Amino acid sequence: MPKITYIDSAGAARTVDGVVGATVMETAIKNDVPGIEAECGGACACATCHVYVDEAWREKTGEPTPMEEDMLDFGYDVRPNSRLSCQIKVTEEIDGLVVRTPERQA
């Protein structure tokens, strides 16, 4: 199972097992990882599952779609490596993925 590490704004890291086909957001919620709210439930209709993708993983996770960019407008402290975790699918290729959660969700 691909492992995903979530690092919160205070620097605490949690590594959990992801299920291929789920999203990075769902994996966080299922494992009670704090810092991700996912108010809309994964419809790409809010910006409360905002994460920063570790630079080493940006290529594998890809760039946000225009719709995701629109939603990121509602995020706090959006950076070039910002993504909505509901839009990142768990695959074998992202085994070891590291994402950071922002100080606050929108």
Add this chain to the structure above:
Amino acid sequence: MSDPIKTDVLIIGAGPVGLFAVFELGLLDIKAHLVDILDKIGGQCAELYPEKPIYDIPGIPKTTAQGLVDALLTQIKPFGPQFHLNDMVETIERIGEPLFRVKTDGGKLFEAKVVVIAAGGGSFQPKRPPMPGIEAYEGQSVHYAVRKMDAFRGQKILIVGGGDSALDWTLNLAPVARHLTLLHRRSEFRASPDSVNKMMALVGQGKIDFVLGQVTGLEGEGGKLKAANVKGNDGSTFHIACDALLPFFGLTMKLGPVANWGLKMEGELIPVETAAFETSMPGIFAIGDINTYPGKLKLILCGFHEGAMMAQKAHRYIYPDKKLVFQYTTSSSSLQKKLGVV
């Protein structure tokens, strides 16, 4: 206040579940008015994801959220529902057995024998952007809507956002402002290209400023804003002096006044029994996403079912002396007459 609008049923929320409730009530000769805080019919479907596909409506393999709303409107047309948009129910007072007096923040007054809460996640309200300390300036210097443009005359205005509201108010307020800055985190906009072009033209004429960046903090005192601290996209930090800040970060759902109506609540949800989806107060029902009961699923189709069950019980309140005979639209000529198909 004017005379109350009298109705059999007042439905709070004009999303898909509220709309289909009109149908189920209509078949039983029950008339309904609907109140919704949005300026359009359709609730979340119309506001959040009108173009997104829906695959789990029975018998409709694929539709869009707006497509579903449009189809429901066609389906309930024979029953002549009355809509009161842009308005929010503030208070519900029980004045009879059952009879309710319902007031909206727009000043409307209703008298309804039955109230159906189909409010989804509550009411849509402007999203408070996550800027530290913003609450202290709200009402005085921070505004989420423009009620009177004149209130901004001669002010230094900072508008934040990239959607239609941000762009529309940039264009409208530019002539009255002493100085206007539009701040957005990127050079692409969600707003219509036409508005963006007009905004860029104003920038070109030196009439307004457009800045790329994000607000990181606010400065001022006593609720009066002086400046916003901004982080530019190049990593630089700077101030933008402003008397007024207008953040347009979309809408979010807040439970709103529902919590004050004297109903038993479970967190942000209204517990109901599952024979008629009635709340702890007889005569007030809750259907759709806002209710909870063992096994509850937040699906549109479950909300439809809840509406049908609710209507049967509502009939008993509205026509206490009439016996309700269960009928099918397929075979009942009297139902078909109501639907206007015979």
